[in-house]
Amino acid sequence: MIAIADYGVGNLASVRKAFHAVGHEADLVRDTRRLRDARAVVLPGVGHFGHCSREFHRYDLGPAILDARARGVPILGICVGMQLLFEGSEEAADAPGLGLLAGRVRRMRGVPRLPQIGWNEVAVGGSHPWLVAADGWYYFVHSYAAEPEAGVTLGTTDYAGERAAIVGSDGILGVQFHPEKSGPAGLRLLRGFAEAVA
Amino acid sequence: MSVAKRVIACLDIRAGKVVKSVRFVDTKDIGDAIEFARRYNDEGVDELLFLDINASHERRRTAVELAARVADELFIPFTVGGGIASADVAGEILRTGADKVAVNSGAVRDPSLITAIAERYGSQACVLSVDAKRSDGTFEVVVDGGRVPTGRDAVAWATEAVRRGAGEVLVNSIDRDGTKLGFDLEMTSAIAEAVDVPVIASGGASSAEDFVTLFRGTPADAGLAASIFHYRELTIPDVKRALDRAGIAVRPAEAFRSSQGRG
Numbered sequence: 001m002i003a004i005a006d007y008g009v010g011n012l013a014s015v016r017k018a019f020h021a022v023g024h025e026a027d028l029v030r031d032t033r034r035l036r037d038a039r040a041v042v043l044p045g046v047g048h049f050g051h052c053s054r055e056f057h058r059y060d061l062g063p064a065i066l067d068a069r070a071r072g073v074p075i076l077g078i079c080v081g082m083q084l085l086f087e088g089s090e091e092a093a094d095a096p097g098l099g100l101l102a103g104r105v106r107r108m109r110g111v112p113r114l115p116q117i118g119w120n121e122v123a124v125g126g127s128h129p130w131l132v133a134a135d136g137w138y139y140f141v142h143s144y145a146a147e148p149e150a151g152v153t154l155g156t157t158d159y160a161g162e163r164a165a166i167v168g169s170d171g172i173l174g175v176q177f178h179p180e181k182s183g184p185a186g187l188r189l190l191r192g193f194a195e196a197v198a
Numbered sequence: 199m200s201v202a203k204r205v206i207a208c209l210d211i212r213a214g215k216v217v218k219s220v221r222f223v224d225t226k227d228i229g230d231a232i233e234f235a236r237r238y239n240d241e242g243v244d245e246l247l248f249l250d251i252n253a254s255h256e257r258r259r260t261a262v263e264l265a266a267r268v269a270d271e272l273f274i275p276f277t278v279g280g281g282i283a284s285a286d287v288a289g290e291i292l293r294t295g296a297d298k299v300a301v302n303s304g305a306v307r308d309p310s311l312i313t314a315i316a317e318r319y320g321s322q323a324c325v326l327s328v329d330a331k332r333s334d335g336t337f338e339v340v341v342d343g344g345r346v347p348t349g350r351d352a353v354a355w356a357t358e359a360v361r362r363g364a365g366e367v368l369v370n371s372i373d374r375d376g377t378k379l380g381f382d383l384e385m386t387s388a389i390a391e392a393v394d395v396p397v398i399a400s401g402g403a404s405s406a407e408d409f410v411t412l413f414r415g416t417p418a419d420a421g422l423a424a425s426i427f428h429y430r431e432l433t434i435p436d437v438k439r440a441l442d443r444a445g446i447a448v449r450p451a452e453a454f455r456s457s458q459g460r461g
Contacts, residue, residue, distance in 0.1 A: 012293075017295060021271070046320060115321065118202055120202065159200055183273055
């Protein structure tokens with residue numbers, strides 16, 4: 001089972017439906033004990049980092065995710081779910097991240113519009129065993145972007161400067177864009193992940 | 199490179215308007231709306247906007263059902279708007295898989311609606327849709343489908359709405375709506391220069407060239423049209439090709455030509 005950590009944030013239904021569309025069942029899981037049975041954990045998220053982080057901790061998902069990581073269960077973070085994997089965000093200084101990826105999340109500066117809403121081109125520059133993404137166009141919705149430390153960034157996009165779009169390390173993959181809303185390109189990425197972790 | 203300019207198709211379901219074929223009042227009509235949405239998706243539309251549910255209870259149920267069915271099979275962003283008067287209703291629509299809700303008259307009557315939606319679901323989920331027309335050298339907000347003037351300045355209203363948490367502004371020029379005279383560059387610019395969130399222009403488009411003119415002449419991030427797409431007077435690929443030829447960044451045709459890949 002692919003478990004989508006259900007902490008009440010917006011894009012849960014879309015993520016589940018997108019996995020379903022590419023032939024992989026994914027369950028919304030709120031009971032952290034059930035996360036132990038998962039073959040992979042997806043951490044969705046959209047909106048405000050502080051709100052997501054508070055809800056995330058309210059459901060006590062932190063220890064469950066760290067436990068999954070310790071047992072080598074693959075983790076995929078999407079948008080704010082990906083941002084939560086970093087050490088923290090300027091958007092909510094009092095709400096900590098999980099610290100599984102090295103770097104912090106900061107507000108994008110010098111940009112024409114905030115949030116960035118729309119399709120942007122991603123150039124893949126690194127490899128990861130679960131990353132089946134070609135360069136392509138993906139749908140972004142965000143005002144804050146991860147500033148990963150060296151070696152964490154696997155793909156970038158350009159929004160008034162280079163921004164991390166795909167990140168990862170051993171056991172973790174994260175995307176700033178929304179694969180569940182990125183048409184065929186996004187579905188290919190989700191299918192690739194589901195097949196690689198099967 | 200930067201973020202692509204967006205081409206948005208609106209499924210205008212207002213009773214009595216030109217687009218009668220997609221007016222939806224029952225489940226059969228949802229099927230029609232889904233058919234259109236599917237076609238636009240296959241053509242490579244960047245986003246869909248579903249207008250206009252009614253404040254009445256059963257039509258709101260229809261809107262939620264429609265949103266759920268769209269989210270079942272289309273994996274592109276979409277917005278649902280019209281008649282949304284509470285954050286609870288917004289939440290119901292967003293939980294089905296819609297990405298944003300658009301608020302219009304309800305927010306003019308009660309601006310705290312914007313704050314409530316933005317606080318609960320994030321600014322990115324709350325689009326201010328503003329209908330405006332010229333009046334004594336300014337742009338005046340009109341409500342209830344463009345019929346009722348409010349005496350409010352549209353630029354000031356858009357600015358306030360963004361301060362309250364709207365993450366995007368849809369500018370619908372009532373002066374241009376249905377005229378096929380092209381987008382309202384003046385009105386779009388006036389609002390797009392006053393706010394720092396993305397702006398969608400709506401009203402008046404009849405040709406691919408109108409989209410080129412919009413993006414050359416204003417800072418708009420997206421252009422929206424309804425009936426010209428419904429009646430195939432213009433297709434999404436026509437618009438994208440013209441934009442690409444004009445050197446304006448768009449999500450290219452190759453990006454959406456493959457199937458949705460069920461299974």
